[in-house]
Amino acid sequence: MNSICLNDLINEVKKYNTNQKDIDLIIKAYNYASFYHDGQKRESGEEYITHPLNVAFILAETHADTDTLCAGLLHDTLEDTKATKEDIEHEFNKNIAELVDGVTNIKDLEFSSVEEVNNANMRKIIVGVTKDVRIILIKLADRLHNMRTLNYKKSNKQREKSIETLEIYAPFAYYLGAYRLYCELSDLSFMYLKPNEFEVLKQQRINIKEQYMPLVEEMSYKVSRILNDKEIPYDIRIRVKNVYGIYEKLSEGKRLVDIHDLLALKVIVDSVDNCYLTLGVVHSLYKPLNYKFRDYICTPKTNGYQSLHTTVYSGDRFIHTQIRTHDMDKIASFGFNAYWDVQGDTRSVMQKEISDKCQFYTSLKEIDSIFTNNNEFVKSVKSEVFSEKVYVYDTLGNVSELPKGSTIIDYAYRVRGPEAAKLVGALVNDKSVSLNYVLQSKDRIKLIIDNLSKGPSSDWSQIAHTSYAKSLILKNKPTNY
Numbered sequence: 131m132n133s134i135c136l137n138d139l140i141n142e143v144k145k146y147n148t149n150q151k152d153i154d155l156i157i158k159a160y161n162y163a164s165f166y167h168d169g170q171k172r173e174s175g176e177e178y179i180t181h182p183l184n185v186a187f188i189l190a191e192t193h194a195d196t197d198t199l200c201a202g203l204l205h206d207t208l209e210d211t212k213a214t215k216e217d218i219e220h221e222f223n224k225n226i227a228e229l230v231d232g233v234t235n236i237k238d239l240e241f242s243s244v245e246e247v248n249n250a251n252m253r254k255i256i257v258g259v260t261k262d263v264r265i266i267l268i269k270l271a272d273r274l275h276n277m278r279t280l281n282y283k284k285s286n287k288q289r290e291k292s293i294e295t296l297e298i299y300a301p302f303a304y305y306l307g308a309y310r311l312y313c314e315l316s317d318l319s320f321m322y323l324k325p326n327e328f329e330v331l332k333q334q335r336i337n338i339k340e341q342y343m344p345l346v347e348e349m350s351y352k353v354s355r356i357l358n359d360k361e362i363p364y365d366i367r368i369r370v371k372n373v374y375g376i377y378e379k380l381s382e383g384k385r386l387v388d389i390h391d392l393l394a395l396k397v398i399v400d401s402v403d404n405c406y407l408t409l410g411v412v413h414s415l416y417k418p419l420n421y422k423f424r425d426y427i428c429t430p431k432t433n434g435y436q437s438l439h440t441t442v443y444s445g446d447r448f449i450h451t452q453i454r455t456h457d458m459d460k461i462a463s464f465g466f467n468a469y470w471d472v473q474g475d476t477r478s479v480m481q482k483e484i485s486d487k488c489q490f491y492t493s494l495k496e497i498d499s500i501f502t503n504n505n506e507f508v509k510s511v512k513s514e515v516f517s518e519k520v521y522v523y524d525t526l527g528n529v530s531e532l533p534k535g536s537t538i539i540d541y542a543y544r545v546r547g548p549e550a551a552k553l554v555g556a557l558v559n560d561k562s563v564s565l566n567y568v569l570q571s572k573d574r575i576k577l578i579i580d581n582l583s584k585g586p587s588s589d590w591s592q593i594a595h596t597s598y599a600k601s602l603i604l605k606n607k608p609t610n611y
């Protein structure tokens with residue numbers, strides 16, 4: 131593993147932030163952490179400071195703000211050294227002290243300890259997102275560096291960490307829209323959990339790359355030529371699906387040749403208008419598979435992801451194409467850290483963005499409001515948030531994300547809250563359905579609400595699938611029942 135030094139971190143930061151005051155604060159945080167960790171070693175034999183330095187570097191690659199970078203450097207000082215929260219607040223600022231404290235409160239799960247302790251801890255991770263999403267972003271960078279250096283741990287530890295990463299941290303990265311972190315976290319876990327399958331797929335991935343590369347390069351050349359003529363500035367990249375992503379598709383029963391997005395051409399332009407112009411260019415050169423076209427610019431994914439997706443014929447093969455702006459690309463790669471240069475207080479801007487754009491955040495808050503028992507809380511989060519989803523639409527085209535198995539009643543409580551108690555019927559794709567209808571992705575739903583309705587009938591709590599709907603139904607139970 132090639133090691134990095136403070137200068138590498140500073141150079142990485144300067145790619146997006148050249149403010150000298152910020153740079154000075156980062157250097158101060160590095161010196162502070164070096165001082166307190168002095169003499170401590172990692173299991174690899176390296177000086178301990180290499181760990182927080184790498185964590186800060188990962189955060190800098192995601193364009194994190196200065197408070198987050200400093201907190202990344204300081205993240206292990208409260209737990210492992212004599213530094214105190216008060217001192218960090220005094221030397222730096224309140225924000226940084228709270229971020230470090232937030233990260234410290236999230237302990238790694240101990241598989242040997244009782245479930246209740248682990249679940250209480252997992253709840254801290256989960257509700258941490260609702261307080262300041264940067265806490266979990268630092269924790270993700272911390273976990274990523276630990277996964278990268280997992281070869282120094284014993285094999286049972288490797289297994290435990292990998293399971294935990296795959297079950298909790300990777301989904302978090304995914305739902306926060308940080309795809310790069312998600313891909314690396316899931317690939318590393320997969321490598322430790324199923325080493326043989328990992329090697330086989332890794333090799334297949336290389337073969338695919340070799341087979342498809344000439345086609346994608348040709349396409350890239352043709353598209354660039356026209357964009358140059360039209361004087362549209364662009365950036366073209368080629369991405370290959372990550373190993374775990376391929377494994378998941380194969381486990382769904384797909385054959386390798388049927389995975390249409392193994393290789394993707396990414397075209398990044400400077401404005402939304404130019405995204406659509408570029409789409410026209412691509413379609414003028416290559417025939418699209420019409421049913422694979424998606425406009426996630428008009429209708430973002432429920433984790434805030436925006437892009438145009440089209441899959442086109444290239445001979446007898448398909449090439450997946452993604453077209454988006456630089457801003458959309460930054461958010462798609464890094465998630466919410468990409469908001470570092472926002473106007474105003476970073477924390478409140480980020481919390482607003484996440485609550486506006488990420489539906490998993492709404493689900494977490496709903497579930498958090500219902501359960502006092504940590505075991506039930508974690509069970510619901512696993513089955514309703516980190517689980518398979520259906521995506522359905524209202525009559526205006528707004529998308530809602532619900533756990534698979536949800537019914538009309540769950541949808542009604544999600545979009546209407548307590549008012550759903552007055553639900554009397556629904557149309558799905560213009561056809562009348564009963565309230566126990568199980569939602570399918572792409573359903574278009576119109577709810578029929580009658581204010582004269584007496585409220586939920588006795589069977590509603592059995593029909594409902596989500597704990598949020600169930601809890602509101604119980605509150606609304608008519609007295610004669």
Ligand code: MN
Nearest residue numbers: 181205206272
């Ligand atoms: Mn750490």
